[in-house]
């Protein structure tokens with residue numbers, strides 16, 4: 001049986017940066033994924049938005065680390081991941097959202113984040129493509145941005161390989177092998193691997209894997225759709241999020257890529273649960289109505305394609321990261337909700353510190369907030 005210091009289950013938004021962090025910290029690491037290549041789960045559905053401006057303080061801390069990782073990637077590793085420091089504008093057209101966002105900006109600023117509240121004129125000056133009528137303001141974070149999930153995933157895997165990590169695709173992990181209460185490896189549909197540590201970064205498959213050892217992860221698969229237009233000349237700088245509830249949706253968000261296409265998503269209400277990844281005919285008219293109202297120029301763009309993917313949602317919309325309560329050596333890193341891509345590098349670095357027992361006070365706070373079997377009393381303001 002091949003022997004490793006750590007097995008990472010899942011080569012997705014969390015597994016890839018985790019493998020990189022573990023390999024760079026000197027651990028002999030193997031990544032196992034049931035799919036034929038990397039990023040074939042929720043990762044490839046993500047639109048690549050990256051921000052540190054969250055409602056959950058733990059997400060702010062981890063998000064900040066991730067933001068730095070994406071922003072400095074090309075300088076450190078050489079690959080162009082199409083990173084753009086575009087800024088994020090959370091816009092408000094009603095008093096209710098304006099008040100909520102202003103409160104959030106105050107909390108984010110006291111956590112040290114670079115974010116300000118702009119009034120209606122200021123927000124429109126920053127994002128002239130926005131509909132001006134009724135615009136009350138925006139939470140503006142100039143350091144946030146976006147990149148290509150495809151290029152970032154490939155770059156992380158390549159960097160992890162250069163640091164010695166191995167990847168095995170088309171290999172499903174069937175169970176975690178436990179002896180005397182401790183992990184000793186995993187069994188797959190093609191063989192077995194020996195390791196004292198298993199990181200469960202299996203995304204939508206994480207709860208089933210956890211269940212095999214008696215751990216209960218509260219993750220629901222929420223289905224979200226996204227789309228992309230043809231490429232046009234630049235007209236939309238920042239990533240725009242409108243959190244005003246509309247008919248059948250709680251928010252809509254979009255940005256223009258460095259290649260000129262506009263990528264867009266909305267969060268459906270009520271949530272669509274399950275594993276049916278075939279996109280619907282309902283999404284496009286619904287999102288188009290919202291987008292054209294928000295950014296009128298979008299009416300001139302032709303949509304090239306739409307797709308559907310999973311948000312692995314937890315009851316309080318914050319991730320589940322922590323050791324198994326039943327088995328020593330099994331670490332869960334799942335339930336990333338709508339932010340697994342933007343949190344991934346920070347989560348990977350946190351996991352490396354957990355394995356090397358180098359946790360700081362902030363890490364302990366994060367792990368308390370994200371404990372897999374917490375009581376889920378609160379709810380993240382920005383899902």
Ligand SMILES: Cc1cc2nc3c(=O)[nH]c(=O)nc-3n(C[C@H](O)[C@H](O)[C@H](O)COP(=O)(O)OP(=O)(O)OC[C@H]3O[C@@H](n4cnc5c(N)ncnc54)[C@H](O)[C@@H]3O)c2cc1C
Nearest residue numbers: 010012014034041042043047049173203205309340341342
């Ligand atoms: C439309 C849409 C837009 C989004 N936009 C953003 C965004 O802009 N920014 C952002 O941060 N997030 C975004 N997200 C959310 C993001 O995609 C997820 O939070 C993230 O991809 C989850 O990462 P993960 O590593 O947990 O899961 P995944 O990326 O799904 O990775 C899990 C991997 O585990 C593998 N696997 C599962 N079970 C097993 C097993 N038993 N054995 C072996 N392998 C297994 C799967 O094949 C998969 O590759 C978006 C999601 C959607 C649907």
